[in-house]
Amino acid sequence: MEAIELSVFPPLRSPQDPLAPPPFLRAMAQQEKPQRVRQWDGVEAWVVTRHEDAKLALNDKRLSADPRKPGYPEKSEAYKQVLGQDRNLRTMDDPEHSEQKRMLARDFTVRRVQEMRPAIQAKVDSLIDAMLEKGDQGDIVQDLSLPVPTLVICELLGVPYADRDWYAEKSQVCISSIVPPEEAAAAAKEMYAYMERLIEAKDRAPENDLLSRLAVDQLRPGIIAAKDVIELSRFILIAGHETTANMIGMSVLALLQNPDQRELVTNSSDPKFMANAVEEMLRYLSIVHSGRRRVAVADLVIGGQLISAGEGVIIMNNVADRDESVFADPDRLDVTRANARAHLAFGGGAHRCLGSFLSQAELEIVHNTLWKRMPTLRLDPERAPRFYEESAVYGLKSLPVRW
Amino acid sequence: MQILGDLNRCIGAGQCVMLAPDLFTQDEETGLVVVMVPSPTAAQLAAAQAAETACPALAIQVKDIGEARAG
Numbered sequence: 326m327e328a329i330e331l332s333v334f335p336p337l338r339s340p341q342d343p344l345a346p347p348p349f350l351r352a353m354a355q356q357e358k359p360q361r362v363r364q365w366d367g368v369e370a371w372v373v374t375r376h377e378d379a380k381l382a383l384n385d386k387r388l389s390a391d392p393r394k395p396g397y398p399e400k401s402e403a404y405k406q407v408l409g410q411d412r413n414l415r416t417m418d419d420p421e422h423s424e425q426k427r428m429l430a431r432d433f434t435v436r437r438v439q440e441m442r443p444a445i446q447a448k449v450d451s452l453i454d455a456m457l458e459k460g461d462q463g464d465i466v467q468d469l470s471l472p473v474p475t476l477v478i479c480e481l482l483g484v485p486y487a488d489r490d491w492y493a494e495k496s497q498v499c500i501s502s503i504v505p506p507e508e509a510a511a512a513a514k515e516m517y518a519y520m521e522r523l524i525e526a527k528d529r530a531p532e533n534d535l536l537s538r539l540a541v542d543q544l545r546p547g548i549i550a551a552k553d554v555i556e557l558s559r560f561i562l563i564a565g566h567e568t569t570a571n572m573i574g575m576s577v578l579a580l581l582q583n584p585d586q587r588e589l590v591t592n593s594s595d596p597k598f599m600a601n602a603v604e605e606m607l608r609y610l611s612i613v614h615s616g617r618r619r620v621a622v623a624d625l626v627i628g629g630q631l632i633s634a635g636e637g638v639i640i641m642n643n644v645a646d647r648d649e650s651v652f653a654d655p656d657r658l659d660v661t662r663a664n665a666r667a668h669l670a671f672g673g674g675a676h677r678c679l680g681s682f683l684s685q686a687e688l689e690i691v692h693n694t695l696w697k698r699m700p701t702l703r704l705d706p707e708r709a710p711r712f713y714e715e716s717a718v719y720g721l722k723s724l725p726v727r728w
Numbered sequence: 729m730q731i732l733g734d735l736n737r738c739i740g741a742g743q744c745v746m747l748a749p750d751l752f753t754q755d756e757e758t759g760l761v762v763v764m765v766p767s768p769t770a771a772q773l774a775a776a777q778a779a780e781t782a783c784p785a786l787a788i789q790v791k792d793i794g795e796a797r798a799g
Contacts, residue, residue, distance in 0.1 A: 384786050423739070430740035430759025600746075666743075666782060673784040675739050682742060 328363040334400075335614055335641075343712055344579060344610060345656060346644045350374060354644050358630040362639070366405075370398035370637030371630060372616070376648035376669070378628040379640050383673035385627075388619035388638055389418050390676055397620040398637035400717060403509035408499060411556040415676070422675060425557070428543065429679060432481065432535050438682040441477065445690050448476050453698050456728075462705060465724040469695070470573035471566075473687055478565030481683070482558065483527060483534025492516060496563040503715040513559070520555045520562070535561070561680075568613060569684045571713070571720025573691055576606040578724055580696070581704050583658045590660060591696040596689070602660035603688040608668035609658045611643035612719040617672055642669035702728045730793050731768060731776050733761040737787035747782055748775035761787065 336347040345351070353360050354374035363369050373382050382388060392399055392409040399405045409416065414425040431437070449469075456468050471493065479486045498504055498512035524540050531537035536558060543549040549557075580587040590602050616639035621632050632638060646668045647655040659665075671678035678684070695702070704710070708725035731751065733744075740759030744752040751765045751772060768776045773790070780788040 383784075426739060427758050427760070430754075431757055434740065434754045434756075434759045435742045435745050436754070436756075671784075675737075675785060677739060677741050677784045679740075 328361045328369045331362045332365045334362070334364055334639075335616070337714070344575070344582075346611075346614065346641070346647060350641055350644045351647065354641075354648065358628050359632075359638075364398055365401065366399070368396065368398045368637055370639045371627070371632055373627055373638060373640045374644040374648075375628055376645040376651040376667075379642055379645040379669055380673055382619070382627050382638060382640050383617065383642075383669070383676070385625060385674075386419070387621055387623040387625045389622045390416060390422070390617075390619055391418055392416055392618070394620045394622070396635045396637050398618050398639055400615050400618065401503075403499075403501065403504055403506045404717075406506045407509045407513045408560070411560060412553055413557040413560050414679075415560060419675060426675075426679060429535070429561075432538070433679050433683060435682055438686050441480075441683070442686055442690065444480070445473070445477060445687055446694070448473060449690050449694050453694065457699070462725070462727045465577050465726055466570075466574050466721050467723070469691070470570045470577070470721075470724075473573060473691065474566040474569035474684075477569075477683065477687060478562060481535055481565070482562060483532055483536040484523065484562060488519075492519065492562060493566065496567055497716065499563055500567060500717040501715055516559045516562070517555055520558045521551070524551075524555060524558065564678075565680055565683075567716075567718050567720075568678075569680075569687050571612050571718050572607070572610065572684065572688060574721040574724050575610045575612055575719070576603075576688060576692065577695065578704075578710060578721065579606060579609060579658055580692070581702070581726075586658050586660050587696060590692050591700065594693065598660075599689045599693050600685065601662075601665055602692060603685050604668060605658065605660050605662050605665035606688065606692075607670035607685075608646045608652065608662075608665050610719075611646040611668065611670040613670065613672075613717065614641075614643045614719045615717045616641050617676070642672055645669050699728050702726055729768060729773060729776075729790055731763050731766055732789040732791065733763045734787045734789070735760055737785045739785045739787075741784050743782040743784060744779035744788055747779045748772070751776055752779060752788075 336349040338347050359371040359373045362372050373379050399409050414422050452469050456463050475489045495512040495516050527537040528540040531541050539554050544554050619638040621634050621636050623634050625632050649655050671681040705725035705727050710724045711722040713720045713722050738760045742754055753762045755762050776790045780790045
């Protein structure tokens with residue numbers, strides 16, 4: 326098959342429908358089989374867009390997540406040089422991947438997240454108090470969607486909240502798809518130095534947080550090398566707030582644009598309803614949009630297409646989340662959708678997002694609180710939302726609102 | 729019918745716990761699945777099957793004992 330040249334990936338979204346995946350990729354999903362593309366560095370890869378295929382691919386052990394393997398389709402030059410060089414659970418295969426994941430899993434269980442809910446609720450309450458106190462206009466991004474997950478991941482990891490502006494900026498540089506590699510490398514290096522000092526401090530005086538546990542249980546006994554602990558911590562910091570921050574902002578926008586759904590959410594206090602509503606927001610937005618990157622280590626067949634060992638695969642989980650054969654009327658945001666939970670917004674298989682409960686709890690609390698407390702919240706007619714297109718995680722730079 | 733949790737596949741995603749907290753929990757230490765009710769009643773079966781479908785790692789099986797997947 327002739328490869329389609331796609332040096333900009335993902336392709337641009339439609340300005341008329343920025344919340345939906347790019348039209349080009351949706352057209353690819355209409356094809357019977359995965360399509361072959363040639364990406365920015367000449368590496369060719371099969372793009373998987375159907376839900377059934379994506380779910381199976383995410384669970385197939387013949388697909389490696391290790392960027393060092395030849396044929397791995399890396400997102401960008403910056404990723405190749407910087408985050409793709411990290412050796413952590415994102416970039417490992419089993420059994421190493423599972424070992425690392427299990428080390429972290431107990432900090433992210435359902436029970437642990439439930440224990441955090443009161444603190445998250447208190448934070449959301451005080452942020453909304455501050456918005457109401459300051460007047461009748463603001464920016465959801467600055468006022469709500471950035472602070473909530475930042476606070477949560479700070480407390481979980483044990484990172485000082487006071488430094489948040491600094492590492493928020495550095496994180497964005499690390500996952501941008503357009504910064505020059507040198508800039509990404511510099512930001513990553515600064516974050517590395519920061520985490521290194523922090524972990525040393527935790528080792529000297531451990532507290533009840535994840536970094537302390539990593540220092541005491543993994544670093545001290547020499548189970549994991551310092552470099553790997555630091556890179557892992559850096560990764561969790563980035564993953565823990567970029568993603569949820571963008572989901573909060575985008576889901577607020579989605580409900581502002583869909584008043585019937587907003588009304589349903591406003592009128593409900595049922596935790597199960599709210600949980601399902603959040604699942605649907607995740608499906609509809611599916612903001613981690615540059616594809617799950619894999620390389621085949623053995624021949625396999627996906628969606629009727631033979632993929633040979635050494636060939637790259639890009640699993641477009643966000644496109645799969647609009648698959649009409651699974652989700653009826655997929656472009657409709659429907660918070661009562663019965664199978665919303667089948668989405669792949671957190672990925673799937675072994676590498677599925679570790680922080681998914683945490684993210685969901687934050688989203689549930691925001692949506693259970695915001696609309697009830699700010700019933701007149703609306704888009705600012707004079708200032709349009711601005712999107713963050715060139716990132717591994719789609720989101721908003723600003724969401725101006727009035728109330 | 730039996731509920732089987734494959735600890736080699738389980739990644740501690742907890743979808744089973746969310747859907748059927750009477751049947752599943754997560755090990756405090758590892759975050760991995762603990763099948764609390766290996767032999768569900770007829771009334772519990774639907775929840776068990778929902779967990780089987782929802783598991784992102786395909787680690788839950790609800791089967792007649794003779795049908796269980798090998799390995």
